[in-house]
Amino acid sequence: MQFTTKLIPLAIAIAFAGSASAQEVVRIGHVGPISGASAHLGKDNENGAKMAIEELNAKGFTLGGKKVKLELLLEDDGADPKQGTAVAQKLVDAKVHGVIGHLNSGTTVPASKIYHDAGIPQISPSATTPQYTKQGFKSAFRVVANDNKLGGTLGSYAVDTLKAKNIAVIDDRSAYGQGVADEFVKGAKKKFPGVKIVGKEFTNPNATDFTAILTSIKAKKPDLIFFGGMDAVGGPMLKQMKALGIQAKFMGGDGICTEALSRLAGDGLGESNVTCAEAGGVKGPQEKAMSDFQARYKKKYNIDVQLYAPYVYDAVMVMATAMKNANSADPAKYLPELKKIKYQGVTGNIQFDPKGDLQNGALTLFTYKGGKKTKMDVIY
Structure with a gap:
């Protein structure tokens, strides 16, 4: 009997463990x-x-x-x-x-x-x-x-609110960067057909040196530069824009619209010089x-x-x-x-x-x- 009574709780424990597993x-x-x-x-x-x-x-x-x-x-x-x-x-x-x-x-x-x-x-x-x-x-x-709305809205905002007339565009050739840049140009031209895209340059998602493309852009005297890409590239780009004395406003999509951009851009961030849009957002309640x-x-x-x-x-x-x-x-x-x-x-x-x-x-x-x-x- 003692042997049997010891087995019963053990059997219950095994059955319970099996059901739990x-x-x-x-x-x-x-x-x-x-x-x-x-x-x-x-x-x-x-x-x-x-x-x-x-x-x-x-x-x-x-x-x-x-x-x-x-x-x-x-x-x-x-x-x-x-x-x-x-x-x-x-x-x-x-x-x-x-x-x-x-x-x-x-x-x-x-x-x-x-x-x-x-x-x-x-x-x-x-x-x-x-x-x-x-x-x-x-x-x-x-x-x-999606980018149709994101890029298009930024393009409209660039010419309507920021009054940009001469715009340079840079993208990182990624699906996101190229897509949002293309939609930005469409949005800007739809809002103001007379806007001039004074330059289109390309980089890549791992680039760190933008001297050549920024020097080329500086010569065209844009009042706004749009960048299609992520903050890891946008931040250093802003630093190098400042070093080259480029005064243009800077704009990008949600890829640059991060808390980290301030750290990545350092003193190149400027005051109210960067405008970006984040896909999503809430207001009111x-x-x-x-x-x-x-x-x-x-x-x-x-x-x-x-x-x-x-x-x-x-x-x-x-x-x-x-x-x-x-x-x-x-x-x-x-x-x-x-x-x-x-x-x-x-x-x-x-x-x-x-x-x-x-x-x-x-x-x-x-x-x-x-x-x-x-x-x-x-x-x-």
């Missing part, structure tokens, strides 16, 4: 550049994803009445298209149920075909090239406005939700939000909500719910159009005063 795990992949020049932005994105997953698990995430554990698989694409497709395939092989990413347009577009072919939903929190959703992939979504998120983020990581973390956070929440609505993490079952989602997030109301683009995406215009990124206006 059998808990369903839902894997969500996140991809961003954790190495390279844009690593600070990639880490910002990663932090936003971790916050969302941790909060969902802490509350107890259930599907069909059963508790489910959400697991985040983190990958680094180094902002490199080849590396991006490699890690996309790695996530497919790991049988993830969905993907949040990538950060850059140049990695998001080639990776999107891999996810599409595998039937895995993908939500980019920051890729803005129109090409991403023009491919017609039913699995591709984004939670920010929604500002409190964003402010609360920023405070929670700062408390958790002891750093400020760099740029896209709130959009990553919302992207995870949108995907999880679609799963909840479908009572399943099976991509084929929750994808229809993703298409018709209506989610009120930190970044505002999230609904997708038939292509997967964010409906009524906002833009926020910023400048830099006293070395600080300062909001000017939110445009819908």
Whole structure:
């Protein structure tokens, strides 16, 4: 009898452990550049994803009445298209149920075909090239406005508000940089057909010396320089503009619109000399939700939000909500719910159009005063 009574609790313990280990795990992949020049932005994105997953698990995430554990698989694409497709395939092989990413347009577009072919939903929190959703992939979504709106709005603002008449354009030849620069020119010419594009120059995402292209531009006496690229290049470019005595105003998209630009540009930043736009933005009552998120983020990581973390956070929440609505993490079952989602997030109301683009995406215009990124206006 003693032998038997000792076995009973042991058997119960084994059975309990077996049932606990059998808990369903839902894997969500996140991809961003954790190495390279844009690593600070990639880490910002990663932090936003971790916050969302941790909060969902802490509350107890259930599907069909059963508790489910959400697991985040983190990958680094180094902002490199080849590396991006490699890690996309790695996530497919790991049988993830969905993907949040990538950060850059140049990695998001080639990776999107891999996810599409595998039937895995993908939500980019920051890729803005129109090409991403023009491919017609039913699995591709984004939670920010695209370059058509971003670049076009900046072009209009450059000639209408900043009164620019002679504009030089530089892009880093990435899908994002080239795309936003092209849309900027279209927007400027549409607003004021007489505007002159006095020079078009090109660099690359890893460049550090811009003396040749800036010297060429200086000779053409622009009153504004538009740069399509990221802050890791835009910051040093501003430094070298100051060293060469170029007085033109400087403008760019969300790639340069970061807290880090002040540090990267140093005394080249100037006072209210830089204008940039961030895809997304809130005003009115929604500002409190964003402010609360920023405070929670700062408390958790002891750093400020760099740029896209709130959009990553919302992207995870949108995907999880679609799963909840479908009572399943099976991509084929929750994808229809993703298409018709209506989610009120930190970044505002999230609904997708038939292509997967964010409906009524906002833009926020910023400048830099006293070395600080300062909001000017939110445009819908």
